[in-house]
Amino acid sequence: MAVDAPTRSPGDGPPVLEGTSEVATPGLEREAERAKARQGFLLGLPTIVYLLLFFVIPLGFVVAYSFATRTRSGRTELRDFNLDAYARLGDDIVMTVAWRSLWMAVVATLICLVLAYPLAYYISTRSPMVRNLMLVGVMIPFWSNFLIRTYAWRVLLDSDGLVTQAFEFIGLGDGRILFTSNAVILGLVYGYLPFMVLPLYAAIERIDWSLVEGARDLYASGWSAFRRVVWPLSRPGVIAGSILVFVPSFGAYVTPAILGGNKEGLLGSYIVLQFLSARNGPVGSAVSVVVLAVMLVATLVYFRSGGKNL
Amino acid sequence: MSKGVAKSTAEPQGFSRWLLRGHSLGVFVFFYAPIVVLCIFSFNDSNAVGNWNGFTLGWYEALFDNDNIQSSIWVSVKVCVFSTVIAVVLGTAGALALERFRWWGQKAFDAVLYLPIIIPDVTMAVMMLVFFNEAAGWLDWIPGIDLQDGLEKLVLSHVAFNISFVSVVVRARLANLDASMEEAAADLYANRWQAFRRVTLPQIMPGVIGGALLAVTISLDDVVVSSFVSAVGGTPLSVFVFGMLRKGVSPLVNSVSVVMLAASMALVLASLVISRASGSEREER
Amino acid sequence: MKAMKKWMRLVALLAVLGVVAASCGSDEESAGADCEAGETDGDLAFFNWSEYMDPDLITAFQDEFGVTVTEDFYPSNEEMFAKVSAGGTGYDVIVPSDYMISILVSEGMILELQKDAIPNHVNVSDKFNDPPFDPGSVHTLAYQWGTTGIGVDLGVTGPDVPLTWGLLFDADLAEEYGLSGRISLLDDPRETVGAALKYLGYSLNSTSADELAEAEAVIADAVSRVAAFDSDQYSELVVAGETIVGHGYSGNFLWDFEEGESEYTYFVPDEGGTKWVDGMAILVDAPHPCTAHAFINFLLDAENGAQLTNYNWYASPNAASEQYIDQEVLDNQIIYPSQATMDRLEFIEDTGDFEIEYTDALTRARG
Numbered sequence: 001m002a003v004d005a006p007t008r009s010p011g012d013g014p015p016v017l018e019g020t021s022e023v024a025t026p027g028l029e030r031e032a033e034r035a036k037a038r039q040g041f042l043l044g045l046p047t048i049v050y051l052l053l054f055f056v057i058p059l060g061f062v063v064a065y066s067f068a069t070r071t072r073s074g075r076t077e078l079r080d081f082n083l084d085a086y087a088r089l090g091d092d093i094v095m096t097v098a099w100r101s102l103w104m105a106v107v108a109t110l111i112c113l114v115l116a117y118p119l120a121y122y123i124s125t126r127s128p129m130v131r132n133l134m135l136v137g138v139m140i141p142f143w144s145n146f147l148i149r150t151y152a153w154r155v156l157l158d159s160d161g162l163v164t165q166a167f168e169f170i171g172l173g174d175g176r177i178l179f180t181s182n183a184v185i186l187g188l189v190y191g192y193l194p195f196m197v198l199p200l201y202a203a204i205e206r207i208d209w210s211l212v213e214g215a216r217d218l219y220a221s222g223w224s225a226f227r228r229v230v231w232p233l234s235r236p237g238v239i240a241g242s243i244l245v246f247v248p249s250f251g252a253y254v255t256p257a258i259l260g261g262n263k264e265g266l267l268g269s270y271i272v273l274q275f276l277s278a279r280n281g282p283v284g285s286a287v288s289v290v291v292l293a294v295m296l297v298a299t300l301v302y303f304r305s306g307g308k309n310l
Numbered sequence: 311m312s313k314g315v316a317k318s319t320a321e322p323q324g325f326s327r328w329l330l331r332g333h334s335l336g337v338f339v340f341f342y343a344p345i346v347v348l349c350i351f352s353f354n355d356s357n358a359v360g361n362w363n364g365f366t367l368g369w370y371e372a373l374f375d376n377d378n379i380q381s382s383i384w385v386s387v388k389v390c391v392f393s394t395v396i397a398v399v400l401g402t403a404g405a406l407a408l409e410r411f412r413w414w415g416q417k418a419f420d421a422v423l424y425l426p427i428i429i430p431d432v433t434m435a436v437m438m439l440v441f442f443n444e445a446a447g448w449l450d451w452i453p454g455i456d457l458q459d460g461l462e463k464l465v466l467s468h469v470a471f472n473i474s475f476v477s478v479v480v481r482a483r484l485a486n487l488d489a490s491m492e493e494a495a496a497d498l499y500a501n502r503w504q505a506f507r508r509v510t511l512p513q514i515m516p517g518v519i520g521g522a523l524l525a526v527t528i529s530l531d532d533v534v535v536s537s538f539v540s541a542v543g544g545t546p547l548s549v550f551v552f553g554m555l556r557k558g559v560s561p562l563v564n565s566v567s568v569v570m571l572a573a574s575m576a577l578v579l580a581s582l583v584i585s586r587a588s589g590s591e592r593e594e595r
Numbered sequence: 596m597k598a599m600k601k602w603m604r605l606v607a608l609l610a611v612l613g614v615v616a617a618s619c620g621s622d623e624e625s626a627g628a629d630c631e632a633g634e635t636d637g638d639l640a641f642f643n644w645s646e647y648m649d650p651d652l653i654t655a656f657q658d659e660f661g662v663t664v665t666e667d668f669y670p671s672n673e674e675m676f677a678k679v680s681a682g683g684t685g686y687d688v689i690v691p692s693d694y695m696i697s698i699l700v701s702e703g704m705i706l707e708l709q710k711d712a713i714p715n716h717v718n719v720s721d722k723f724n725d726p727p728f729d730p731g732s733v734h735t736l737a738y739q740w741g742t743t744g745i746g747v748d749l750g751v752t753g754p755d756v757p758l759t760w761g762l763l764f765d766a767d768l769a770e771e772y773g774l775s776g777r778i779s780l781l782d783d784p785r786e787t788v789g790a791a792l793k794y795l796g797y798s799l800n801s802t803s804a805d806e807l808a809e810a811e812a813v814i815a816d817a818v819s820r821v822a823a824f825d826s827d828q829y830s831e832l833v834v835a836g837e838t839i840v841g842h843g844y845s846g847n848f849l850w851d852f853e854e855g856e857s858e859y860t861y862f863v864p865d866e867g868g869t870k871w872v873d874g875m876a877i878l879v880d881a882p883h884p885c886t887a888h889a890f891i892n893f894l895l896d897a898e899n900g901a902q903l904t905n906y907n908w909y910a911s912p913n914a915a916s917e918q919y920i921d922q923e924v925l926d927n928q929i930i931y932p933s934q935a936t937m938d939r940l941e942f943i944e945d946t947g948d949f950e951i952e953y954t955d956a957l958t959r960a961r962g
Contacts, residue, residue, distance in 0.1 A: 033412070039502070040411020044419060047404035047473060051422055054470045058441035059425065062433060072947040073701050075680070093959050115337055122334045136578050137338065139523050141345045143574040144567040146531040147551050152344035155351065158837050178837070179822045190340070194527065198520040202483045205516055222322055240482040243427065244475070251430030254533065261823025262782050265958050272432050276673035277784050278954035288433035295428035296421060357854045378666065436677070443681035538678060542640040542685035545667050553645040553668030
């Protein structure tokens with residue numbers, strides 16, 4: 001990480017220019033800025049190189065595939081570049097699938113936020129030892145194995161599963177939950193909840209509580225102190241967590257298959273079907289590229305606007 | 311920043327305090343419900359997962375007799391450790407470069423850093439597959455890179471998505487941290503590295519640890535990318551289990567899970583005890 | 596604007612890089628050195644369906660030839676194809692199904708077998724020696740075969756169920772036997788759309804858009820009564836009581852029926868259905884082609900072939916094995932269907948561009 005260990009720090013100008021300080025200051029600042037820019041670039045360089053080699057170039061292949069041609073036998077050939085694959089994205093079926101995936105991902109993200117925020121808040125008010133224990137406690141279930149956990153949910157949600165029985169007992173719906181869209185949402189929430197808890201915790205833990213104290217003196221009510229101080233300060237965590245949950249939910253295909261019985265097409269399954277069953281590399285790639293572009297734009301716009309509505 | 315004093319402000323009083331506690335307990339029940347099911351059924355004397363048929367240790371015996379599963383566990387562990395370490399270093403550096411500096415090309419880097427997170431698993435899987443095939447020849451000149459090696463391909467692709475996850479978490483931590491402390495430290499200490507190690511790193515540590523935990527989880531859990539990238543003898547556990555599911559989930563997979571859980575819990579407890587010992591020493595100073 | 600241009604240039608550059616890299620890709624077919632019968636040239640990497648091989652056979656091969664066998668598993672033909680089509684995976688022997696074999700052959704991805712190195716190839720029954728997907732069995736030799744049909748929990752439906760695909764698709768039958776929400780279909784465009792085509796009396800390899808549209812309507816109508824589209828767990832679901840009828844492969848149902856407490860049956864509907872054969876093939880870029888030949892020869896041995904069938908309860912294409920196969924397996928009409936049933940079965944064949952239509956039909960039918 002110590003890519004660059006320059007001894008100069010911003011603001012240290014060479015003293016020789018003292019006499020002409022009024023004229024030279026802008027130049028010096030610019031130089032200092034440039035030095036800092038160089039440091040930043042060098043610090044980021046290994047990461048940039050890595051991502052360029054092992055992500056951007058591979059991504060280039062997918063982009064190229066999306067303009068390529070499928071041979072009769074299902075091989076993707078990089079010739080006769082065309083927009084056919086993109087033309088198919090307007091199909092009703094793709095739209096239906098995309099909207100349904102969007103809806104599910106939004107619901108899952110909101111539920112995760114509602115579940116995770118109080119937990120993250122609670123954890124960050126504990127003593128360091130308890131805090132660490134609880135954080136690890138959040139992670140441990142996720143070190144078993146995704147598929148095995150999801151199958152365990154199947155046992156809980158099936159016709160005579162514990163959860164189904166409990167719901168029937170308290171009169172909340174009847175019949176099994178397995179193979180419904182509720183089961184899918186539950187699976188998504190379960191699967192990605194730690195992705196919400198961790199960044200939230202990281203953000204809340206860092207809050208300077210003396211500010212909150214001040215706010216409480218000012219507003220009296222704990223709730224408005226929370227709304228006006230804690231919540232805004234924790235927003236970076238909310239944004240990071242929401243992205244980490246929303247994105248995999250949007251492209252999920254294992255959870256819908258196992259818990260939802262794959263009855264309703266979702267975007268993730270659609271892409272898998274295109275790549276594997278139809279062996280239609282161009283369309284699979286085109287869907288992926290569009291999803292990627294939309295998500296990237298949404299994410300960036302969201303950051304620019306400071307995520308005011310979350 | 312005297313947290314001890316302000317703790318009383320942080321924790322709500324009265325009814326909402328109990329609400330908060332109850333909620334946290336509830337979420338933990340949610341986390342562990344399937345884990346409990348999984349543990350119970352690993353002792354089930356039946357081939358099917360769902361129906362209880364009596365107690366047996368047979369699945370654990372089967373696990374210890376099964377070389378394939380054991381070697382796949384080792385593959386998973388190795389890939390997880392290597393990819394997490396590399397991703398944490400690169401991801402933290404990337405986060406710092408973005409949050410603490412202004413430089414040319416930063417916006418583009420920022421955008422690219424998000425891509426691995428927002429890309430659908432299967433797209434990532436296909437692109438790594440195509441890439442490793444096409445690139446095997448012209449990347450071999452880089453020392454230490456051998457794209458014929460299944461393990462290495464797994465590590466390289468896991469790092470590719472984990473960098474971003476680490477950096478997102480670290481950036482969330484960095485965003486509101488007061489940079490003036492670091493700048494003061496930069497003046498105080500001889501160089502930026504020292505300033506980083508003494509001031510910045512301790513402050514962002516919770517973010518770094520959070521990122522590392524996330525990376526471990528994602529690496530262990532990844533099925534889709536791994537199943538496309540893995541090669542002969544380099545089958546990680548998740549991919550192995552995926553294959554087993556095809557012909558039915560036997561409680562054997564549950565026993566695998568329980569062993570993995572027990573091992574990771576032991577590891578974590580050990581590290582907590584160690585860090586507690588060294589931590590209390592530091593606090594006394 | 597300027598930034599935009601820069602991005603465009605980057606994209607264009609990457610696309611070009613892709614083209615160049617792809618055109619440098621290896622297409623050369625390795626001639627493959629001649630192998631003697633029983634000759635080995637290193638350890639074997641075997642890429643197979645999971646739980647499709649008796650581990651004892653692997654051990655026996657290792658002991659006899661003094662090589663190590665690494666076995667990896669794949670869950671579907673498509674995933675196997677996606678992986679090996681990239682090349683350089685290091686696998687020697689794969690076990691693709693019928694339609695996948697024709698794709699692999701047309702893509703030049705599997706070797707012509709050296710029959711001299713596989714003296715046991717004469718054991719393969721005539722019925723499997725000249726399959727439509729690999730004329731003359733040039734590239735593959737049959738491993739196991741089976742059928743796709745319906746598994747039923749007779750404890751719920753009563754002993755007399757009509758032997759028709761209607762159990763999966765027909766609203767009246769679902770009403771009569773209380774099947775609503777208790778049906779599973781395979782999550783596989785060719786199998787599921789194929790079953791609907793058969794139900795309508797068409798070929799399951801139909802390339803008629805009208806017939807396909809009819810089949811799509813049949814599935815769309817059934818979706819509200821379907822619990823799940825599942826290609827992995829269909830038999831467990833029936834045994835666990837979660838479903839009553841399931842669409843799936845013969846051997847898996849048999850295997851799981853042993854575990855259940857109810858009465859079960861499996862049948863291929865009277866309208867006809869799918870039969871499938873998995874064949875053993877050697878990849879063009881196999882690092883150890885001679886060991887691969889020796890391995891195929893080993894599995895085609897009469898007694899070894901019988902051991903395999905006794906283990907996984909799929910039928911053996913090995914004629915010489917018959918005398919060693921357990922009588923209860925041979926007598927089982929589910930594993931070895933009658934000639935009358937056999938005559939109604941079809942192989943799934945590759946339909947080229949029409950594969951896309953099958954996939955779309957199933958996606959649309961699900962809504």
